[in-house]
Amino acid sequence: MATAISVSGRRVECTDDQSMLEAFLRAGIWMPNSCNQGTCGTCKLQVVCGEVDHGGSPLDTLTAEERAAGLALACQARPLAETEVALRGEEMGRTTHVLRDLTATVVEVEEIARDTRRVLLGLEEPLAFSAGQYVELLVPGTGERRQYSLANTAEEDKVLELHVRRIPGGVASEWLFGAAAVGDRVEVRGPLGDFHVPDADEDDGEPMVLIGGGTGLAPLLGIARTALERHPDRTMVLYHGVRTAADLYDTDRLAELAATYRGFNLVTVLSRESVPGHRSGYAPDAFVDDIASARGWSGWLCGSPALVEAGVKAFKRRRMAPRLIHREKFEPADAVGAGN
Incomplete structure (x- = not known):
């Protein structure tokens, strides 16, 4: 089931398993975003009309007063009815890359420093992104997603380069510093984030x-x-x-x-x-x-x-x-x- 959401006259469908941010990005509509975990507040927007479920929005990022004033975190909220939102102090029309789901193949895992590895992921089709953005990796066998910045330029769009530091007990570390091997298949979602070179x-x-x-x-x-x-x-x-x-x-x-x-x-x-x-x-x-x-x-x-x-x-x-x-x-x- 999908619910309509709109911003600056552009309307998209948001499914029950999507946040508003994901729905907009998948439609190629720019939205400010950074952590996509509800902790930074970058994607905070105004609900003009309609009703949203704030989901996992932390109170220290989106206060009770802000919720009462109609603010929401796009990365956490989903619409409960047809909803219109507005960006706060931001201009629409910025270029963006469509958020996509891809299957990648591990082509190299290399030790490059103490507790640090370079991981290269080959793609069957190129991923459009801006240098500085990141991707989310679905850690095999866990259902957990982890975010890694790309070391690539935009032209290097078929082999993604990640730099991974070992985190003791970390879900991704257990795989990347353990069983991960060349030939493994992994699900990747991206690009994400506003930390990137300008056009x-x-x-x-x-x-x-x-x-x-x-x-x-x-x-x-x-x-x-x-x-x-x-x-x-x-x-x-x-x-x-x-x-x-x-x-x-x-x-x-x-x-x-x-x-x-x-x-x-x-x-x-x-x-x-x-x-x-x-x-x-x-x-x-x-x-x-x-x-x-x-x-x-x-x-x-x-x-x-x-x-x-x-x-x-x-x-x-x-x-x-x-x-x-x-x-x-x-x-x-x-x-x-x-x-x-």
Whole structure:
């Protein structure tokens, strides 16, 4: 059974097993979205008329007062009757990629750092996405979904690259660091998320700083390579923050970027040891030490909530415009039901 929902004059059918967000994205209608777990509030919208079931919307994300005022989380709510919604302060008409379900085949599982693996998933047909977005993986034999950022550029659309950190006791970790093998079939849904490069005609070639913690490097790789291909002379600094040198990975790949693009610079930062050739401390602090002013720069952050919050403060301290700060924060997979 399906119920009609509409936004800005566009009408779609929402089935009983779908959230409003999923119904809109599957119809190719853009909706702001980030965590898709009800924890970030990015997809909060106004119910203009009709009635919704708020589902698993947490009270600390959508308060009782907000519910009474007609607000809802699109990723959690479903319509109980024909419903019209409106975005809050957002413009419709943004480009988006249709949310799709695909079957992928594991083509490579490689150890790339301590407790970190690169997983390559081959697709029978390409998936359209923007660099920086993520996919949901249905963990075989569990019925559980986990989220992983793509390290790909949009042109690399038939073999998806995921960077996976081991989470003790994690549902996905048990499979990816255990029985997962080349040839395994896995269900994938995507693309999802608003953390991605702008469309080419909106990319002015401004200087960029990217800060990733651990496997938060994954989406930054796709973003960095896309941005540099568009504007080969742009200034870009990428900070990769990890605990020890054993946690670093893809340094050769990043060194190749530095050799190809004269404006690109990699800074590796270790928080728990001192090793020649690497900075000691925390990546946001290294940025503050290096850049006197980031006015006119765009900033990109991916990692733990602590890293993202520290990065936002560091960017603002160096006078970066808030509208140019992009962030993707994640918790360990089984803490919130998703993980990067």
